[in-house]
């Protein structure tokens with residue numbers, strides 16, 4: 001266990017599984033290919049759900065891959081030690097995932113035709129989800145309370161820094177042809193049409209049975225039972241027994257956690273930091 005973060009260029013990263021050397025190499029040297037598909041998110045925005053959907057679309061609804069290979073090997077995390085090792089060795093089109101903020105992302109992305117999918121989520125739910133994640137895992141320092149994590153979140157002292165900076169940076173890519181912007185909230189509200197949208201973006205044609213399989217096998221209930229996807233097979237040095245990436249899987253859980261004063265304080269910071277962004281871009285109140 002650790003009581004700090006790994007700091008890289010002023011940004012907090014997890015300590016376990018990450019190193020400055022690899023992060024630096026990724027940021028400065030990694031080459032994204034035109035054929036790659038890159039999934040980007042701020043942690044706790046529904047990244048693993050999206051990864052599961054992509055894997056199922058790729059295998060046309062066949063569940064063999066998602067049931068036999070751990071999710072972090074199917075779609076490696078670019079900036080993690082293990083993910084980088086895997087990706088360095090792989091050839092041909094790749095799926096890769098990243099939480100890196102826009103300004104640190106390998107510059108090769110911006111001149112490539114690689115497809116980028118960015119998933120965002122109501123930051124209040126991101127905060128609550130992050131609190132449980134950090135409490136039940138040993139990747140970096142643990143908060144003593146939600147009150148303390150709340151403070152860290154607004155200061156940007158949570159893994160990958162400020163949610164506000166992350167979203168502002170990546171939003172600058174939103175009008176590009178090779179970028180698809182998704183939200184956890186829309187995926188919850190209408191998973192079928194969101195999955196169809198992803199298929200269209202990736203140029204994948206699925207028949208109705210295949211689409212049904214993608215939908216069913218990426219559902220919260222099914223994912224929660226899939227050991228290859230819910231992270232429960234991570235070693236005990238990294239997670240506590242109760243940890244699964246599939247925690248609650250709902251929108252608006254912040255309402256069960258925030259005090260009125262916290263909600264007001266959050267809204268105030270949100271309004272200041274998100275000034276200039278059209279409200280319609282974000283599907284939360």
Ligand code: A3P
Nearest residue numbers: 044045046047048049129219220246247248249
């Ligand atoms: P909660 O902690 O609010 O339940 P990430 O993958 O970016 O770390 O995000 C994790 C969040 O996505 C968790 O939110 C988790 O429950 C939710 N999630 C994971 N798989 C899901 C699924 N199939 N359907 C709905 N939510 C899912």
